[in-house]
Amino acid sequence: MQTDLFSQINSSLSVFATDSLLNHPPDPKFGHLSSNIAMILAKKEKKNPMDIASNIKKKLDKDLSLKDIVEKIEVAKPGFVNFYLKTDFLIKQSELLNYQVDFKKNLRRHAHGKTVVIDYSAPNIAKPFGIGHLRSTNIGQAIYNTYKAIGWTCIGDNHLGDWGTQFGKLIVAVQKWSKKPLEKLSIADLEKLYVKFHTQAKNDPNLIKLARSTFKKLEQADPVILKCGRPALISPLSNLIKFMIFLMPILIMLMANHFIYQN
DSSP: OHHHHHHHHHHHHHHTOOOOOOOOOOGGGGOEEEEOOOHHHHHHTTOOOHHHHHHHHHHHOOOGGGGEEEEEEEEETTTEEEEEEOHHHHHHHHGGGGGGHHHHHGGGGGGGTTTEEEOOOOOBSSOOOOOHHHHHHHHHHHHHHHHHTTTTTEEEEEEOOOOHHHHHHHHHHHHHHHHSOOOOOHHHHHHHHHHHHHHHHHHHHHHHHHHHHHHHHHHOOOOOHHHHHHHHHHHHHHHHHHHHHHHHHHHHHHHHHHHHHHH
């Protein structure tokens, strides 16, 4: 619908210039669509854009090809030509949604083979999860579905970060300050230790170096570091699993929506 509508109005505007831009105004009080054609012509012809916009409006008011689409045309500073669409036309276009197969086919013409990557909540598995992760995941899937519906190739990515030095910091903190057995450490305990590490590191820069070397040993599968690092890894992962179980009904719903939009 939008492409056909743009084509129709651009066809009428092409009488004046072929390089005008037709966009949706940020404020609805300026109409459904707006063109900068008068300002383009004013720059070329060294004339007042408002005068040019007024002349364009007068001629477009007589354009019979727009009579079933456009309710009125107005001029706004510094020289925009604004189009207000007819309610009947908008209603007819909205009725196309009832014909989903044809509607989706028409939408998919707009993609032109483009690809979009959607980044979801990307939870940090070393920290607690919250409702914000659910919100951004839902937003990400909604954006994915929208682009998929109009024919884009969509790539959804929920990167589980961050695997890095912070695990070395946690292990150092566990070794130095933990008073609980390793198997009793919770995500809350680890978070407190993580905060303490950063507090102590302000006065002792060597702690950062120690954390980096400890993480390197973790990547090299050092048995002592692996044993000490187990709660720093398992507790966040356990928390992630619990969170995913909580999300399961919502994820199933999102997958169903994804299937519907694909087909």
